[in-house]
Amino acid sequence: MKLQVGVKILIQNNNQQFLFIRRAQAFAGEDVPHWDIPGGRIEPEEPLLEALAREIKEETGLSIDNSPQLQAAQDIFVSHADLHVVRLTYLAHGEGKPKISDEHQEVAWMTQSEALSTSIDPYIREVLEKQKSA
Secondary structure, three states: OEEEEEEEEEEEOOOOOEEEEEEOOOOOOOOOOOEEOOEEEOOOOOOHHHHHHHHHHHHHOOOOOOOOEEEEEEEEEEHHHOEEEEEEEEEEEOOOOOOOOOOEEEEEEEOHHHHHOOOEOHHHHHHHHHHHHO
């Protein structure tokens, strides 16, 4: 089984909204592309926070205002790809008008409740639900 490490980030603005981006393509098992948050895989020998900053810039054109705080570490097993992904999800403050990358079709700032009431990535849903109950 192949192992990868991914970094994701919940970017929160002054209005207590989080930045979500809708994927351009649906993943296996999805009827429609889910809403997701910026992030991706780290490159060999690339520090986690540098990878996170790179992914944010590539996917949204934004930079974050403060040091990201780790929120969750998750195991994702993709059996059809013989893949194990360790995903680290961070939280940081950010503002601005994001640009949409070619990997995504739509961008939106949503409150936690709005995000939980829509079609979001199940691993992001798990992180938001834990925040809500904390």
